[in-house]
Amino acid sequence: MKHYRALVARLSGEEILASVEQLELPSLRDGEVRIQVAYSSVNYKDALAVSPRGNVVKRYPHVPGIDLAGTVTASKDARFSEGDAVLVTGYGLGVSADGGYAELAQVPGDWIVPLPAGLTAREAMAFGTAGFTAALSVLRLEEAGLAPGQGPVLVTGATGGVGSVAVAMLAGLGYEVAASSRKADAEAQAFLRELGASELLPPDALRMPEGKAIARERWAGVVDPVGGPALRDVLGAVRYGGGVALSGFTGGADFAANIYPFILRGVKLLGIDSVLCPMPERLRAWERMAGDLKPAGLSDGIAREVALEELPGALRAILRGEMRGRVIARL
Structure with a gap:
């Protein structure tokens, strides 16, 4: 795959316009991991990233999405191999670096959490x-x-x-x-x-x-x-x-x-800081989320699942306070 689809936010005058675009696959640098994204989720911070007064993102064009779950397709970090199920939340994802609203994402290995046993990628982003x-x-x-x-x-x-x-x-x-x-x-x-x-x-x-x-x-x-x-x-x-x-x-x-x-x-x-939370605490939290903190019927509690093209509408809805529960994005 030389190209992939992503939701790209671009600055146009005093507005930020978000639409689905084809992007060229960048080369993989040392310490980075390429992930085929299965799911992301819709967060208030993502909505601020496509709002002209959000003050979340400093540079455009930009791919939002502050979390993702998927499968490693290539790696230049010895800790991760092709086929590994992983998730990423926080750090610079969707803020200083392109985020999870894309079919592919490249992130530093230091940002990655192995998907815990007991959680699917969809369930991980039902949490998000x-x-x-x-x-x-x-x-x-x-x-x-x-x-x-x-x-x-x-x-x-x-x-x-x-x-x-x-x-x-x-x-x-x-x-x-x-x-x-x-x-x-x-x-x-x-x-x-x-x-x-x-x-x-x-x-x-x-x-x-x-x-x-x-x-x-x-x-x-x-x-x-x-x-x-x-x-x-x-x-x-x-x-x-x-x-x-x-x-x-x-x-x-x-x-x-x-x-x-x-x-x-x-x-x-x-x-409570979920962005720069240290990795040992991050891993403990996700293990608990796959265990005693996992609600019965976690996936059933998802209010809505949206496709890439539907994300702009979902982001506008969360800014208007019209969203209830969890909405996840299917990539």
Whole structure:
């Protein structure tokens, strides 16, 4: 194969236009691995990469896609051989380097995770970057002392990619899960119940009482991919010794808070980074995702599967907040 198809984003004036193009196969450099991509997934960061105000990608033309799963077709890294099943998330994939929205991808061997036994390529991208972020959040909360039976665990943005996977993971581990989402329609509520949420809350129900510096203790732990001003209210309701795993800023990057949750209750604010996560931690997370963190019917929970040509519409939908659950791209 001398050419391959990819979704290419190009800068046109003040707009970014994305369309499927034929690209020429580059030569393989030392330390690189060529992967035939089977699946990628649709993430908020991918949508920002094709948005003129996204500030994710510095140079165009560019192939988005911050994750992929597939099969090695050629390798100049001794750790990987033709036929190996692999996955890649984070690092520079889909940001500083061309990403997974392509039939072929070439990446440094240092970025690659061998596909764990117990996961197919499709299941790996049913998780994708969002699921990996959810897994890191659960692992960090466990390391901070969270265990089933300590009380309810709150998941914000629960119908989104990170949130929905976190709900399913926590419920599968035996936690009591409270799910918060702006989507209050019957379909969204049924979706969260199916994932295992025992309590459904609108964001307004999380607000701190007026005039209070700290709220009553409610949450044994929190998975928060939303951030923004609501983080103050979330922190104020965490139980003694609990933690908040913070991984996103769809609600904004800034919040105003006070020190009371930290010095009166020993609450921990745990930053979750899925991009430069060290490889040993990355491997542990994916092994858990192939084991006890893998929800029953993982593939059945995929909201939609799209082809390469359908990706621009899916990326616009996620920016408009119209996406529920996981959407994967079939390459």
